[in-house]
Amino acid sequence: MTADLQDLHAFLAVVRAGGFRDGARAHGVSASGLSEAVRRLETRLGIRLLHRTTRSIAPTEAGARLAERLAPALGEVEAALDVVNIFRDRPAGTLRLNVPASVARLVLPSIATPFLKRYPDIRLEVIVEDRFVDVLAAGCDAGIRYDERLEQDMIAIPIGPRTQRAATAASPAYLAARGRPEHPRDLLAHACLRGQFASGAIPAWEFERDGQIVRIDPAGPLLVRLGAAVDLAVSAAVQGLGIIHLFEDWLRPHLDSGALVPVLQPWWQEFSGPFLYYPGRRHLPAPLRAFVDFIRSVPEDPSCDSSR
Incomplete structure (x- = not known):
């Protein structure tokens, strides 16, 4: 029994976001498209994956088990597909960052534009959340947080003003x-x-x-x-x-x-200023590797020091 990868991604997006509307917003698709993809997946598997009410969406027991196994599996699929990036002249793909509002407002504006101009084949998605989140479970490649809120077992490098x-x-x-x-x-x-x-x-x-x-x-x-x-x-x-x-x-x-x-x-x-943090994988996705290299290559700007 097979299922389309896009339908699996759609199902996982809904579970992560807790609803079709938020899942659609996070992934740049329509809520009706996500709903249809999940219905198609349920039909193929012959089992209900989501409890739907007028107020909430929650996975069934089967849906929760599937989501738990899907997240790392789809991550491995994306990593495998990303291998072909080494044969390209320049990296391509989507980089998803989870950041607090202060970083989106004060740190990223001076970084995002020059980065995307240098790597025009990369698409940057920025999810703004001030609560503490598991970036991988949230479907992001990396996060930016201050040191007191960094996840354990992550690689962290300074970004922005120190x-x-x-x-x-x-x-x-x-x-x-x-x-x-x-x-x-x-x-x-x-x-x-x-x-x-x-x-x-x-x-x-x-x-x-x-x-x-x-x-x-x-x-x-x-x-x-x-x-x-x-x-x-x-x-x-x-x-x-x-x-x-x-x-x-x-x-x-x-x-x-x-x-x-x-x-x-x-x-x-x-x-101290914020840090970019990401899992210590042996092979980073090409867009994330490009971003890490870009951040490390940017000299610290004395004008960013707020101690003036």
């Missing part, structure tokens, strides 16, 4: 009305614009000066999902709603224009 800072800022109008905090603990008496992870956790604001670390949990009128709605918080800060604490590079245009004013600058904490 030093970044968390900046605190407010509009001139806000500071004129509420006063300027002189110590991080003063923020407890101010309106602070906070962020929340997808898990529901609200990270504390952390500051450092002369080896002293201060963590605070201030209150405020606005709470946004980190990544997806950060620009809403930035806009609110510019409009004078409260104080914001975010990547310096994210706030830099507003700091340079004067729309936002630095607050507690001697306390801004530095941290």
Whole structure:
């Protein structure tokens, strides 16, 4: 009994995404096309693979077993097909990266375009997720994360700025009305614009000066999902709603224009930049190998150092 590889890929895409719509969005096809492919596969195998309701899609026991075996098997098929890339003049194929919003906003813009211009036969797919994910299970070739969130047993190489800072800022109008905090603990008496992870956790604001670390949990009128709605918080800060604490590079245009004013600058904490991480396979897919080589060949740009 045989099944079309595209139908198997379609089924796995639906399982990974938890639905036809998200699976279609991730793979650049139509939801109806994925649905038809799964129905075709179920007909060939003679067994239901997905439980379908109006609200959710979940694999049956048989579907879960099939997905578990398919992921590594299809990975091996792709790796086998990729071998022919060594006979091409230049690498080709699709590179799928899983990155947080901060990387998509602050790191990739200076990398993606020159990389794709150098390798015009490579197609780059960027999946933005701020939650911690298994990049292989998510159908990605590699991920970009900060060191405290790297997966174990992965190869990691630096990408982008090697030093970044968390900046605190407010509009001139806000500071004129509420006063300027002189110590991080003063923020407890101010309106602070906070962020929340997808898990529901609200990270504390952390500051450092002369080896002293201060963590605070201030209150405020606005709470946004980190990544997806950060620009809403930035806009609110510019409009004078409260104080914001975010990547310096994210706030830099507003700091340079004067729309936002630095607050507690001697306390801004530095941290190491992100890493590209990927499984330690003996034979990397050609698009990933090209990207790794490209990243390693890019000299560190001093202007990317946020400690200025």
